[in-house]
Amino acid sequence: MSEPTIRRVGIIGLGAIGRRVLEALQTQHLPSASYAVVDRMQHPEAFTESRHLTLFSDVRSLIDWQPDLVIECAGHGAVVDAVPACLRAGIDVVIASIGALADRALREDLEQAANAGKARLILVSGAIGGLDAIRSARAAGLDEVIYIGRKPPQAWGGTPADDVFDLASIDEPTTIFRGSAAQASVLFPKNANVTAAVALSGVGFELTQVQLIADPGVHKNVHEVQARGAFGELSIRLINNPLPDNVKTSWLAALSIEEAVAKQLQALVF
Ligand SMILES: NC(=O)C1=CN([C@@H]2O[C@H](COP(=O)(O)OP(=O)(O)OC[C@H]3O[C@@H](n4cnc5c(N)ncnc54)[C@H](O)[C@@H]3O)[C@@H](O)[C@H]2O)C=CC1
Numbered sequence: 001m002s003e004p005t006i007r008r009v010g011i012i013g014l015g016a017i018g019r020r021v022l023e024a025l026q027t028q029h030l031p032s033a034s035y036a037v038v039d040r041m042q043h044p045e046a047f048t049e050s051r052h053l054t055l056f057s058d059v060r061s062l063i064d065w066q067p068d069l070v071i072e073c074a075g076h077g078a079v080v081d082a083v084p085a086c087l088r089a090g091i092d093v094v095i096a097s098i099g100a101l102a103d104r105a106l107r108e109d110l111e112q113a114a115n116a117g118k119a120r121l122i123l124v125s126g127a128i129g130g131l132d133a134i135r136s137a138r139a140a141g142l143d144e145v146i147y148i149g150r151k152p153p154q155a156w157g158g159t160p161a162d163d164v165f166d167l168a169s170i171d172e173p174t175t176i177f178r179g180s181a182a183q184a185s186v187l188f189p190k191n192a193n194v195t196a197a198v199a200l201s202g203v204g205f206e207l208t209q210v211q212l213i214a215d216p217g218v219h220k221n222v223h224e225v226q227a228r229g230a231f232g233e234l235s236i237r238l239i240n241n242p243l244p245d246n247v248k249t250s251w252l253a254a255l256s257i258e259e260a261v262a263k264q265l266q267a268l269v270f
């Protein structure tokens with residue numbers, strides 16, 4: 001492996017994903033780098049001090065610290081408010097909250113910001129997989145891409161499903177949403193980022209079909225993708241362990257960020 005060129009890493013959002021990623025970077029991938037964070041939580045000092053983190057109260061201060069790489073794992077709002085400024089300042093950004101890109105205007109703004117700053121916006125596969133195959137297949141034409149997401153009922157707490165269903169008393173698999181990835185990304189910003197990753201890899205936000213299920217029979221986050229086209233057919237199923245700090249979020253989402261950062265350091269990129 002070549003000498004790491006990433007000496008300063010900024011992390012926006014120090015929740016379930018952010019803490020996992022930080023731990024992996026500090027212990028495995030970038031042990032000699034310096035780390036700074038921005039988070040909205042109350043009193044993060046105890047954690048940041050024990051981890052030797054510089055704590056900033058806003059993204060402007062993080063940018064002034066001149067990180068080589070910023071990792072967003074905070075939510076859609078952070079992609080809107082913080083990521084364009086990082087890119088314009090010439091800082092590469094890895095984002096977890098890829099569902100924010102369902103907003104075409106934001107997508108264009110991010111692309112312009114990246115071009116203006118000669119920086120890259122690095123999108124991760126997150127809690128889903130098989131996107132490389134869908135991206136390859138799309139050149140020959142895709143007829144249909146379907147995503148089905150299944151999580152335990154409590155993982156849909158705080159979503160629009162809460163208004164329609166009594167999640168605690170669901171006792172059989174219940175479809176809580178059927179529609180496009182465009183709708184799912186916006187309505188379920190903490191649960192359906194994977195639909196955006198599938199959409200951007202395949203037939204786009206409007207044509208990607210999405211079904212979301214609250215299933216009392218599962219204790220993991222189950223993601224299925226089916227695609228059909230000139231290439232043939234694809235069917236994948238992931239059964240993801242959730243992170244202990246956030247049942248909505250799969251461990252694989254954090255692992256995919258770690259892998260994306262590790263890739264920045266490799267001469268042989270796969
Ligand atoms: N691509 C994928 O497959 C997945 C993406 N995600 C995305 O990652 C995000 C983070 O996930 P978790 O770590 O599980 O969530 P979490 O709720 O455990 O942590 C989020 C952290 O970000 C902080 N935060 C929120 N808004 C902020 C802002 N504007 N600026 C700074 N800090 C802010 C919160 O205080 C919290 O500490 C989710 O909201 C979702 O958008 C989550 C799961 C999978």
Ligand SMILES: O=C([O-])CC(=O)C(=O)O
Nearest residue numbers: 127191192193194249250
């Ligand atoms: O982590 C997961 O299983 C998926 C998720 O929450 C998302 O796509 O936002």
